[in-house]
Amino acid sequence: MSSAQHLLESRPQSVAHIFLSRVEATPDREAYRYPVATAGHGAAGTEEWRSLTWAQTAERVKAIAAGLLTLGLRPEERVAISSSTRVEWILADLGMMCAGVAATAVYPSTNAEETAYILADSGSRAIFVENAEQLAKVAIHTDGLPGLDTVIVFDPDADMPRAEGLDVLTLAELEKRGTAHLQKHPDAIDAAVGAIRPDGLATLIYTSGTTGRPKGVRLVHDCWSYQAVAQEVSGLLLPDDVQFLWLPLSHVFGNALIAGQVKTGSVIAVDGRIDRIITNLPVVRPTVMASAPRIFEKVYNGIAARSKAEGGAKHKIFLWAAQVARDYARTGQETVVATGRRSLPLWLSVRHAVADRLVYGKIRAAFGGELRGSASGSAALAPDIGYFFAGAGVPVLEGYGLTETSAAVTVNPVENFRVGTVGRPLPGTEVRIAEDGEILLKGPGVMRGYHNLPEKTAEVLDSDGWFHTGDIGEIDKDGFVRITDRKKDLFKTSGGKYIAPTEIESRFKAVCPYASNILVIGNNRNYCTALITVEESVIMPWAESQGLGGRSYAEIASSPEAHALIDGFVQRVNGDLQRWQTIKKFAVLPRDLDIEHGELTPSLKVKRPVVEREYAEVVEAMYEGAREA
Structure with missing residues (x-):
């Protein structure tokens, strides 16, 4: 048996076990970096990055875990979390692991109705929320959430909405409760972690899905323990790595990265603000980073x-x-x-x-x-x-x-x-x-x-x-x-030819530097068409150079000049395709696809049915008067 196989087969029972072992092995090593606003440095203020060692992390994680235990939560009962990517998300998640409860991940972009559905379907007893905005989504649906007792807020403010029937705490208050509990019961966390079984529920992650209601995916402690060890033995993460983490932690990818980082003892610099990625990279100087192709x-x-x-x-x-x-x-x-x-x-x-x-x-x-x-x-x-x-x-x-x-x-x-x-x-x-x-x-x-x-x-x-x-x-x-x-995206033209739209879309994005999104259409049609959006930050300077300055994004996208520009790239792609694969007509949409309009999932996948419904008239216009191609 190889050493890798041995490590996999003898993997710990849970990430909570791995975390406690990591803290014991390297208490003084850096674990996490996170940005903090500093006042008084110019009109706009500045930021500085601060660190937590593994020992400091453990102090907070154990306080959170013990605080959850004071709420009367039992093993595998669900506690939700709705927040952007930040260090408190990680601390809360590790706290839930160490308390033996199961986390329910909710994207912060999820609307109030779907948030309520996830909380009800999961049977969540408590929820961590980032701020008043996330609290408001819960507060308006409390009548339909009889099992929900407690809300813990990361960033409280003076304008917090009322949440009838719920106990609303700040994260600091929960940690204070937990610290007091640990003074009376110093072995509480060790006992909770010791009771965790590999097949016990660790996480419910609801698929963002491109169609229909989200489904709760049941991931047990052994899933995350396997991910942690597999990343280590395969060399994906090394002990000296510095990882820049900005991906949504409500997504499974972010959860897996945390598991691997705890196992290797590497560093995570965490900041989920998309508009800060370019600014953060030279400061963090990561050795590894996970991302989406977009x-x-x-x-x-x-x-x-x-x-x-x-x-x-x-x-x-x-x-x-x-x-x-x-x-x-x-x-x-x-x-x-x-x-x-x-x-x-x-x-x-x-x-x-x-x-x-x-x-x-x-x-x-x-x-x-x-x-x-x-x-x-x-x-x-x-x-x-x-x-x-x-x-x-x-x-x-x-x-x-x-x-x-x-x-x-x-x-x-x-x-x-x-x-x-x-x-x-x-x-x-x-x-x-x-x-x-x-x-x-x-x-x-x-x-x-x-x-x-x-x-x-x-x-x-x-x-x-x-x-x-x-x-x-x-x-x-x-x-x-x-x-x-x-499999579900493959379609057949009315002429009986199968089309793999992703392949065509990928080729187009590779040759067109102005492209943001493209959706190839043609199911049961006699030729392929496409809905295309352009990248605003790239098309606007081009428009200026073409004498189109002063026009809005929508005006530029609908202009004959933009259509001619994109047509050149469409024809370039068509030259490498079979006749039945070629894009015969296309439309440049007046705005980009986004999460807010429900056209993209939080992980930036296109929801094809949503886009096709929204732009059905545009699609039909491209097939008006069509004859067999």
């Missing part, structure tokens, strides 16, 4: 747009360097696949060295200069963008996982990643392809079912323990997995 697309499009705006030699140098990066990464990968070793022609290595001095060094510096890898999930990254960042020295390590698998089941290794794939299975996880191409998974990270939905559970979990993902894919000779599309 972020890398935005970064690439921004770099390309700035170089074009500068024009002349700078733009030509960028275009040349971008192609060199792609050639360098693609050639290196192809030689590894073919021969087992990386081999590059001298002329390409020389060009890459020159491009590195001129361009790539600045890109790495923008990411903090220390990044050894950035894990990417939730959707496919266009290969051309993946090759660009790989060649520039910012490896984007695509992985694959679902809420139902407690996040990652496959991931690309730092030392041998392959663009266009989602890597190899994590140790202890099995992957196979069904006869119809569907990806099936089995392993300790797989959920124990959907909460209160045995029929839905039976639809995806078979009697042999295989989880049916609904994704279509393939496995190459070296064990790397490639996702080709969502």
